[in-house]
Amino acid sequence: MTTATTTAGPQRPRSSGVGPRSTVVRRLLALGRAEGVLLLRNRTALFTAVLLPVLLIGGLKSVLDQQAESSPGLDVDSLLVNGAVGMVLAFVVYYNLTAAYVARRGELVLKRLRTGEARDIEILVGTAVPSVGLALLMCGVIGVVGASALHLTAPVNPLLLVVGLALAVATLMALAAVSSAFTRTVESAGITTMPVLLLTQFGSGLFVPLEVMPERLADICRLLPSTPAFQLVRVGWFGTDGSAAPTGFAGTWATAAPHLVTGGVWLALAVWGAVRYFRWEPRR
Amino acid sequence: METSQPHAAGDPVIEVTDLNRHYGTGGDRYHAVRGVDLTVGRGELFALLGTNGAGKTSTMELIEGLAAPTGGRVRVLGHDPHRERAAVRPRIGIMLQEGGFPGDLTVGETGRAWAGITSHARPLDEALELVGLGHRRGVRVKQLSGGERRRLDLAMALLGRPEVLFLDEPSTGLDPEARAAVWQLVRELRAEGTTVLLTTHYLEEAEELADRLAIMHGGQIVAAGTVAEVIAGRPSRIAFELPAFTGTSLPPLAGATVTVDGRKVMVKTPALQATLTELLGWADRHGIALGALDARSASLEEAFLAIASEAGHRPPADTPAAPPARRKLIGLAR
Numbered sequence: 001m002t003t004a005t006t007t008a009g010p011q012r013p014r015s016s017g018v019g020p021r022s023t024v025v026r027r028l029l030a031l032g033r034a035e036g037v038l039l040l041r042n043r044t045a046l047f048t049a050v051l052l053p054v055l056l057i058g059g060l061k062s063v064l065d066q067q068a069e070s071s072p073g074l075d076v077d078s079l080l081v082n083g084a085v086g087m088v089l090a091f092v093v094y095y096n097l098t099a100a101y102v103a104r105r106g107e108l109v110l111k112r113l114r115t116g117e118a119r120d121i122e123i124l125v126g127t128a129v130p131s132v133g134l135a136l137l138m139c140g141v142i143g144v145v146g147a148s149a150l151h152l153t154a155p156v157n158p159l160l161l162v163v164g165l166a167l168a169v170a171t172l173m174a175l176a177a178v179s180s181a182f183t184r185t186v187e188s189a190g191i192t193t194m195p196v197l198l199l200t201q202f203g204s205g206l207f208v209p210l211e212v213m214p215e216r217l218a219d220i221c222r223l224l225p226s227t228p229a230f231q232l233v234r235v236g237w238f239g240t241d242g243s244a245a246p247t248g249f250a251g252t253w254a255t256a257a258p259h260l261v262t263g264g265v266w267l268a269l270a271v272w273g274a275v276r277y278f279r280w281e282p283r284r
Numbered sequence: 285m286e287t288s289q290p291h292a293a294g295d296p297v298i299e300v301t302d303l304n305r306h307y308g309t310g311g312d313r314y315h316a317v318r319g320v321d322l323t324v325g326r327g328e329l330f331a332l333l334g335t336n337g338a339g340k341t342s343t344m345e346l347i348e349g350l351a352a353p354t355g356g357r358v359r360v361l362g363h364d365p366h367r368e369r370a371a372v373r374p375r376i377g378i379m380l381q382e383g384g385f386p387g388d389l390t391v392g393e394t395g396r397a398w399a400g401i402t403s404h405a406r407p408l409d410e411a412l413e414l415v416g417l418g419h420r421r422g423v424r425v426k427q428l429s430g431g432e433r434r435r436l437d438l439a440m441a442l443l444g445r446p447e448v449l450f451l452d453e454p455s456t457g458l459d460p461e462a463r464a465a466v467w468q469l470v471r472e473l474r475a476e477g478t479t480v481l482l483t484t485h486y487l488e489e490a491e492e493l494a495d496r497l498a499i500m501h502g503g504q505i506v507a508a509g510t511v512a513e514v515i516a517g518r519p520s521r522i523a524f525e526l527p528a529f530t531g532t533s534l535p536p537l538a539g540a541t542v543t544v545d546g547r548k549v550m551v552k553t554p555a556l557q558a559t560l561t562e563l564l565g566w567a568d569r570h571g572i573a574l575g576a577l578d579a580r581s582a583s584l585e586e587a588f589l590a591i592a593s594e595a596g597h598r599p600p601a602d603t604p605a606a607p608p609a610r611r612k613l614i615g616l617a618r
Binding site for chain 1 (some may be wrong): 348350369370373374378380382383384385386387388389393394396397398399400401402403404405406407444
């Protein structure tokens with residue numbers, strides 16, 4: 001049988017070249033880069049991530065114009081920018097990422113990645129890097145184009161704008177993880193993501209601004225998962241969530257406070273759901 | 285404790301004590317691993333054998349730290365592989381039973397991604413050369429053959445120059461040439477001091493590679509030791525066919541059991557040489573030609589089949605608090 005060739009002590013490297021120590025940043029970049037390549041090679045995903053939101057923004061414009069006829073004084077331009085940002089986040093982060101998690105789970109990629117040095121949260125965030133990056137890039141373009149073409153004011157409270165974006169991204173990422181748990185195949189992601197997508201489009205003030213809704217309905221919509229984050233973006237940029245006249249930097253904090261609370265609660269719930277329900281491998 | 289002490293050669297690198305794993309709850313509860321004990325020393329190659337569903341992969345996952353055991357204790361390099369994964373993972377390499385690489389990435393892109401999540405990764409070309417995939421860098425994973433995918437999997441497990449390597453059925457799906465190459469590679473890694481724990485249902489693979497092995501059945505280790513130890517006590521076999529008319533009956537063969545089926549005779553004996561000498565002497569004296577004569581020492585395959593069928597007769601009753609005495613251990617882990 002085997003001869004006694006066992007060497008004592010730790011193994012010596014066989015070659016001279018040795019890579020650096022693995023860090024969180026390196027791992028996120030490596031995972032994000034691979035996922036980015038996969039996104040670019042997947043035409044369906046690329047269409048949903050890039051073209052669909054652009055088409056929907058066109059639809060959003062006409063819907064808002066119609067509503068402005070019946071509710072004079074509606075600030076269509078600011079609502080259009082806010083709605084476009086929300087739409088991009090919903091489709092590019094939430095929908096796209098749900099499909100990505102389902103696809104990687106189905107290929108046993110998530111299971112395999114868990115055998116390596118990356119922690120669970122790093123695998124989930126790393127997979128989200130291209131979706132989130134692309135979404136934020138598109139938001140940036142919307143902001144710049146919106147500001148120059150529609151002559152919008154500079155953001156009243158940029159900090160709040162950033163907090164709103166971060167809250168939206170984090171909540172939608174966690175919701176994508178939850179939704180992927182209830183999605184068997186990439187194809188069925190179109191159905192399983194429908195409830196959240198419809199709620200974000202019609203219940204979070206994107207297609208139908210909260211101020212044109214009946215009071216009671218608007219109050220309910222303010223409690224929906226993605227409403228607070230989108231309203232924070234709006235308050236941060238335009239100084240109002242539509243319920244009162246715009247205020248300055250200091251005043252925006254008071255307007256933002258209830259949204260920060262409900263948004264924080266939803267983020268916590270979504271993260272809890274993700275931890276509780278996320279599946280790393282397909283059902284046997 | 286042993287946590288921070290360096291391990292000398294032969295020191296236990298993997299220590300498993302009374303390991304248990306349940307799936308599900310209530311009526312669906314399934315007891316997949318039932319009180320497994322095993323120890324693997326540094327530089328040793330340990331094979332976990334078993335039929336499908338014996339609990340090999342379930343046990344491996346617990347030792348790899350992919351899941352927490354329901355009961356019992358696992359230490360890999362002195363750490364709990366599940367709770368202290370950050371300390372363990374950079375020093376181990378894992379190859380699962382099924383791949384897990386995106387089909388739309390090339391071999392090179394896959395390798396680069398893995399190098400990015402691996403500490404002190406060896407150069408990618410070197411890792412791919414080790415498994416003979418150096419020329420396939422630009423090929424999409426989905427276009428690789430099953431065997432090539434398996435080798436890519438192995439290359440990724442070897443990327444971080446692991447001290448401990450876990451291989452779950454490494455040669456399943458490989459053609460004989462690729463299998464021989466993988467065996468050679470595993471032997472070289474072992475010669476360099478890598479500790480290897482592998483599962484297989486190819487007995488030949490275990491016989492060829494393993495320093496020690498354990499046979500699992502119904503979630504338990506039913507036999508363990510070196511190949512010689514596991515085979516020890518198993519009878520050798522002599523098979524032959526008698527001519528139509530012999531004019532004499534078989535001699536008494538001391539200590540052997542003889543089964544006659546028409547002209548076919550099967551002799552099981554603990555002393556192959558003595559029994560064979562006696563038998564051949566008898567045949568010679570009577571001028572009898574023994575047809576299709578086949579004499580063989582006990583093999584791992586025979587031992588495995590015998591152990592599996594013996595163990596199969598015991599009902600895998602799922603009494604939650606099975607006392608350790610109920611565990612039937614033939615042979616003991618060192």
